[in-house]
Amino acid sequence: MSAVNTVVVGSWHNGKGRTDPSRDRFRQNLSRIMGEQGITQAGLARTMEVSRVAVHAWIWGTCFPETSRLIKLAQTLNVTVGDLLEGDGASAPGVSETSNEEALLLNAFRKLPNTARLSLLADAYELSARASLAAESKASSSESA
Numbered sequence: 001m002s003a004v005n006t007v008v009v010g011s012w013h014n015g016k017g018r019t020d021p022s023r024d025r026f027r028q029n030l031s032r033i034m035g036e037q038g039i040t041q042a043g044l045a046r047t048m049e050v051s052r053v054a055v056h057a058w059i060w061g062t063c064f065p066e067t068s069r070l071i072k073l074a075q076t077l078n079v080t081v082g083d084l085l086e087g088d089g090a091s092a093p094g095v096s097e098t099s100n101e102e103a104l105l106l107n108a109f110r111k112l113p114n115t116a117r118l119s120l121l122a123d124a125y126e127l128s129a130r131a132s133l134a135a136e137s138k139a140s141s142s143e144s145a
Helices: 021-037 041-048 052-060 067-077 081-085 095-111 114-144
Strands: 006-008 063-065
Touching: 021 052, 021 067, 021 081, 041 052, 041 067, 052 063, 063 067, 067 081
Parallel strands: none
Antiparallel strands: 006 063
C-alpha cells in the first residue's frame, strides 16, 4: 500500500462551536454512497490504495482526502466530486464520467507553467472564433437560400 495522502483537519468547527456543514455533508454522502453500492471500508481502501484507517477517518470526519484522492474517490464510486461534497445522490448516470474528466483536465491544466496555459487558452480562443465564424457563415448562407 502506498502512503496515505490525507489532509488532517485539526478541527472542523467553524470557530463558534458548531461543526462545518460541508464537511458533514461529505461524510454523510460518502457513507451513503458506499452503503448504496455495498462497498466496505476495507474494499474501498484496497481500491483506493490507502489504509482502512484513512477510509475510516474520512467517514468519521477526522481527516479529509486531498484533491487528487477526492477525484479518484469519485471515479472509484462512479459519482461526481459534487455528489461527494454537496450532492444528494440524484445525479444523472453518465454525468460523473464527464465531470471527473473535466476535473482531471483542470487539475492537469493548473499544473502547467503559465506560458503553456496562455498558449493553450490562445489556441482555444482561436478555435472558438473559427467555429463561431463558420456557424455564422452557414446560418447566413441558409437564410439567403
